[in-house]
Amino acid sequence: MKPYSTSIILFLSVLLAVMLQIAVFSRLMLLRGTADIVLLVLVAWNIQEDGPNMWPWTILAGSLTAFASALPFYAPLPGYLLVTGIARLTQRRIWQSPLLAMLLVTLVGTLVYHLLSISILFLQGGSMQFEQAWSIVTLPSLLLNLLLAIPVYAIVHNIQDQMRPIHQQT
Amino acid sequence: MNRSKSHLIRIITISLVVVGLLVLAFGGFMTPLFSAGMTPFVSAQRWLSTRYMAVYDFVTAPRDVASLRARNIELESEVSQLQTQIIELQQQISETSILYALLDFARANPEHEYVAASVIGRDPSPFMQYVLIDKGSNDGIQRGMPVVTQQGLVGRVDAVTAGAARVMLITDQNSTVNVRLQTTQTEAILHGSQTSDLTVENIPQDVAVVEGDLVLTSSLGGTYPANIFVGQIQVIHQAQGQLFQTASMQPVVSFDALQAVLIITNFEPVETQLLIPTAIP
Numbered sequence: 156m157k158p159y160s161t162s163i164i165l166f167l168s169v170l171l172a173v174m175l176q177i178a179v180f181s182r183l184m185l186l187r188g189t190a191d192i193v194l195l196v197l198v199a200w201n202i203q204e205d206g207p208n209m210w211p212w213t214i215l216a217g218s219l220t221a222f223a224s225a226l227p228f229y230a231p232l233p234g235y236l237l238v239t240g241i242a243r244l245t246q247r248r249i250w251q252s253p254l255l256a257m258l259l260v261t262l263v264g265t266l267v268y269h270l271l272s273i274s275i276l277f278l279q280g281g282s283m284q285f286e287q288a289w290s291i292v293t294l295p296s297l298l299l300n301l302l303l304a305i306p307v308y309a310i311v312h313n314i315q316d317q318m319r320p321i322h323q324q325t
Numbered sequence: 326m327n328r329s330k331s332h333l334i335r336i337i338t339i340s341l342v343v344v345g346l347l348v349l350a351f352g353g354f355m356t357p358l359f360s361a362g363m364t365p366f367v368s369a370q371r372w373l374s375t376r377y378m379a380v381y382d383f384v385t386a387p388r389d390v391a392s393l394r395a396r397n398i399e400l401e402s403e404v405s406q407l408q409t410q411i412i413e414l415q416q417q418i419s420e421t422s423i424l425y426a427l428l429d430f431a432r433a434n435p436e437h438e439y440v441a442a443s444v445i446g447r448d449p450s451p452f453m454q455y456v457l458i459d460k461g462s463n464d465g466i467q468r469g470m471p472v473v474t475q476q477g478l479v480g481r482v483d484a485v486t487a488g489a490a491r492v493m494l495i496t497d498q499n500s501t502v503n504v505r506l507q508t509t510q511t512e513a514i515l516h517g518s519q520t521s522d523l524t525v526e527n528i529p530q531d532v533a534v535v536e537g538d539l540v541l542t543s544s545l546g547g548t549y550p551a552n553i554f555v556g557q558i559q560v561i562h563q564a565q566g567q568l569f570q571t572a573s574m575q576p577v578v579s580f581d582a583l584q585a586v587l588i589i590t591n592f593e594p595v596e597t598q599l600l601i602p603t604a605i606p
Contacts, residue, residue, distance in 0.1 A: 177446035177457065184581070187520060189451045223446075225453040225483060225491060272452050282498050283452075287519050292451045 161318055165200070165212050168314070172196040173219045188295025190303050191265065193220055194238055198264055198304075199311035201242030202256045206315065213239040230275045237271070238264035254308065261304040262297065269293040423585045430475035431587060437550065438591040440464050445489070445585045446479025447450060447514035454497035454521060456583055461488045469548070472586050477554035477577035478502070478542060479586050483595070490588075494580055495555070496521040503545040504555055506538050515555065515574065523556065523574040530570055534561050540574055 172193045180190045193216050201209050217232030224231060242260045249256045269292070276283045355533050382389075424441065431439045442460035460466050462485050472479040472492045480500065483493040493503055500517040504525060511532045513525045530535055538558040544551035556576040563570040 165337065173449070176449045181447035181449055181451070184451070187451055187469045193449070204377060220393050223457065223491075224448050224450045225455045225497075226448075231450070270546075272450060276498075282516070282518065284519060288452065288542070291520055296451055 163206055164314060164318060165207060165209075166215070168196055168200070168311070169193075169212050169216045170219070173216060173223070176220070177223055183299075185295035185299055187291045188293065188297075190299035191268070191296065192303065192307070194235065194268060195261065195266055195300060195303055195307040196311065197235060197239055198242045198257060198260045199308045200315075201239055202246040202253055202260060202308075203312065203315045204246075204253070205319075206246070209239055209242075210236075219306060226272060227275055227279065230272050234268040234271045237267050241267065253312075254305065257304050257308045258301060261300050265297045265300045266293070269324065336490050350437065357421050415600065420585075426475040427585060428589050429440075430473070437589045439587040440466065440590050441585060441587055442466075442490075443585050448491075452519070454494040454500075454517065454580070455483065456492050456494065456586075458490050458492055458586060459488070461486045463487050465590050466588055467590075470591055471549045471553070471589045471594075472555055473589065474578055474583070474586055475558070476579075479578055479580075479583065481548065487584065492586070495576065496523060498581055502549060502555065503543045504540045505543040505551075506532070506558070507541055508532060508535065508538050509533065512543055513540075515540065521580070523576055525558065525572045525574050526569065528570045528572060529567075530563070530568065532570070534558055534570065534572055536561065550589065550592050 172195075176192045180192050183189060197209060197213055197216055200206055200212070213235050214232065217235040220231040221228040228321070238260070241263055242256075245256050245260050245263075246253075249259070269288075273283060273288050273293075277285070302306060346355070350359075351576045381477045419549065427439075427441055431437075440460055442458035442464075444583045445454050445459045446457040448455035448457075456474075466485050468482055468485055470482045472481055479490050480494040480496060480497070482490050484491040487558055493500055494517070495515065496517045498517050498519050500515075502515040504513050506513060506525075506528070509532050511528060511534075513528045516524050516526055518524065525540060536558055540555045540558065542549040542551055542553040542555060554577055556574045560573040561570060562572060
């Protein structure tokens with residue numbers, strides 16, 4: 156597939172993920188936690204074998220999320236960049252087991268992203284209580300993310316397979 | 326002569342018999358006789374017709390099955406179209422009922438000017454209690470404008486773009502609303518929280534707060550117009566040695582099912598930040 160086609164698919168997948176996050180997944184709450192489909196899509200693309208360079212798309216996803224969210228803009232963007240960094244590191248080390256990598260990065264990435272958000276809100280002087288945020292927001296969000304991690308990985312892997320030239324497809 | 330006379334008598338006799346039979350028939354006296362005579366014919370006709378139709382069906386069945394299948398597909402398609410229409414209409418009815426309710430609210434409160442907007446999403450971060458609406462500065466929406474539904478207070482506009490806006494709900498942890506308890510006319514402050522629980526604070530200890538007390542906005546602070554319904558007192562927390570008592574409040578608006586809201590456009594919030602003294606350099 157030509158590079159610009161890959162870019163279009165990545166752009167659309169990031170855009171669709173952000174739109175789905177705002178319109179659908181933010182409303183599906185478990186206690187006060189919600190799944191983060193943007194994070195899952197970024198992780199799934201990052202851990203693909205011979206996957207595309209996701210740094211620019213991470214910046215796009217972070218910027219779009221920061222634009223829509225009331226969180227300070229310096230929370231979502233660095234958060235997603237950290238998640239992409241963790242995913243790239245993990246992909247190089249456990250590339251033989253992508254599903255395990257997906258679950259592991261989802262687990263660590265969600266915790267890192269939430270910890271960053273909580274810290275920034277706390278430093279801003281909000282009435283954030285760490286224990287409450289952990290038990291009512293972070294843990295339910297983590298559970299939802301882990302539940303959705305495998306389906307998201309399967310979809311992204313399928314798209315990645317379609318994007319490869321025919322002679323490279325397995 | 327005798328021959329013609331007997332011929333005449335025969336005609337008269339036959340005529341009388343025929344007339345008699347007709348009179349008996351019109352009088353209904355012949356019905357049992359006709360019934361008894363017709364029944365075997367009817368039975369035979371039915372038997373014959375049934376056998377004929379069986380043979381006809383057998384001969385023409387393949388053609389009919391094909392046409393019936395085609396018709397069935399056609400009808401199934403029509404049914405699915407109608408079901409789609411029903412769903413669309415039900416959705417329209419639901420939206421219309423919401424808009425009617427909002428319109429009723431706007432009519433009942435004519436002192437304000439309203440712009441109706443649909444809720445198109447929630448904040449992507451689970452830590453923030455905000456919703457996104459489909460009206461922005463092009464529709465006259467400005468930062469700080471109060472947002473309500475027909476039930477009561479929702480929050481206020483936090484950020485605006487040309488075609489959309491972000492609304493901070495009163496359940497957000499950074500939300501503060503000056504309220505008044507209706508029965509005692511006591512001023513208090515309503516705070517949101519991380520868990521979306523609402524707490525009414527700064528109620529003096531000597532005020533007798535009762536569960537079920539209505540909570541309305543007060544015009545203190547200039548952030549919201551007065552007398553918008555906010556919720557009801559649920560549980561009162563009174564501790565000895567404290568200056569104030571607090572109470573949990575049940576909001577009147579269901580924030581998880583928000584579909585449409587009204588923005589009060591003729592209310593200008595007071596910018597209180599300007600009144601807070603800052604250190605002179």
